[in-house]
Amino acid sequence: MTAQNIGDWRGRILRGDCLHLCDSLPEGAADLILFSPPYDSIRSYGGGWKTDLPRLGEELFRLAKNGGVCAVVIGDGTKNHAKTLTTFSLATDWCARAGWRLFECCIYHRDGNPGAWWSRRFRVDHEYVLFFVKGEKPARFDKSPLMVPSKHAGKIYSGTDRLTGGGLKKITPKAVNPKKCRGTVWRYAASNTEGNRLKLRHPATFPDKLAEDVILCFTAPGETVLDPMCGSGTTCVMAAKNGRQYAGMEISPEYCAIAEKRLREEAPELPLARAALG
Template identity: 30%
Template sequence: MINKIIAGNCVEILNKIDKNVIDMVITSPPYDNLRTYQGYLFDYKLIAQQLFRVLKVGGVVVWVVADATINGSETGSSFEQALYFKSIGFNLHDTMIFKKQNPIPQIYRKRYNNEFEYMFVFSKGVVKTHNPIKIPCLHAGLELRKTTYKNFSKNEQKREKIANPVKKDKIKGNIWEYVVGKKIEDQAAKGHPAPFPYQLAIDHILSWSNIDDIILDPMCGSGTVCKSAQDLGRKFIGIDISEEYCDIARSRLKANLQLL
């Protein structure tokens, strides 16, 4: 299955994969019937169980999801899914935010415009690989009379002088902003109803995996994760129940190989 796009029910396909062989999973399931997915339904509990089985100890699952608003209330299904992942043995390693720089305008419903989705990062045990993305410090190199950093101790919180001058860079925060559907690399994914940005997949794959690791997307849609893994020197497995979307993914990967 390595470096292939496989058409079929992901639970059935995952059941054929050996346990403890996948280094990282990144996927975005259809949620709350916000968009039709060719009539297919997904049982996130069965998918979560299979992902726990095939994932290596120390591996992570990045689960990109949001909630619909129905009858004036958000469904909360994203939280239900996160709690279920925890109940079967996953750690909720981080709750990250995918903030859209160009969110779709919504009809006023006495609420603020929805601009984000959750990116739950689940781990199987202690995370093995983290290659943190860093950003420049606002006051890099500045000489200060006093530079204080919070000490994350379990008991009394103290501040100690530990760095002067200000460091050049720091680890990026867990709110990541992307333009959706506008960049050139995202244009080929528009045959799918809900692709997420290519750069989002790139950033997560860089963060949680190394070269030659196996990256799995069990609901791969138009193949953004698989293309990103290919570009970064990782192996991939893509699964989708829609043959139409699998064809889009295969076309993108074929074109990508020609460019590479």
């Protein structure tokens, strides 16, 4: 598929292998890339597709604007009682070879399954969100939609701060603000509690709120969000609902259909996802 027959790629779910599709998009096309790749065969998506994640890192780097961010929701499987290190390998490879810089690595904490009592390992209830940036720093970083209530709002904060050299500095007493910045652990209920039956037809989605938080933090209205492995279309739906342009890519015709239906049903007042390209 070439750039010519992709035409206006915004507002669409593009069907095909993201590596081929990315190749056809212009350099600097995306303000934000947000996606979750299949990793460590934890889920089967029906097609047994394999993706060259190191090459995808290079392609996405080309597609990001300068100051653009790529957020990757990913985790590690366990094999023979050891973690696969998929997340850390991807992070080091993308930074060493593709040109990305790691802006932050957040923990996405979700409730997860209760786990089996006989299993000789911890119950895994997190994944990572790796935030890569192209260039020195994100072109946009708006924390205001991510503020959280302060536990001690209104109380007077006093005492001491620890200095770099180990000494203590007395703090001028001040009232604790009602809200504080979110930290690097992001908590969400698992997406199977969202009550979206259509979304549930996909086996491995991330929560709508996670996508919305990332989109609001790193983009302005009208900017472009790309999800190269969009599954049920979570990123595209949340981009459309928040007045951002979007493009989704998905290899499975079944999941393309789900993403398009979600866009029609959940963001109906916005331009409909056009027919997938075959």
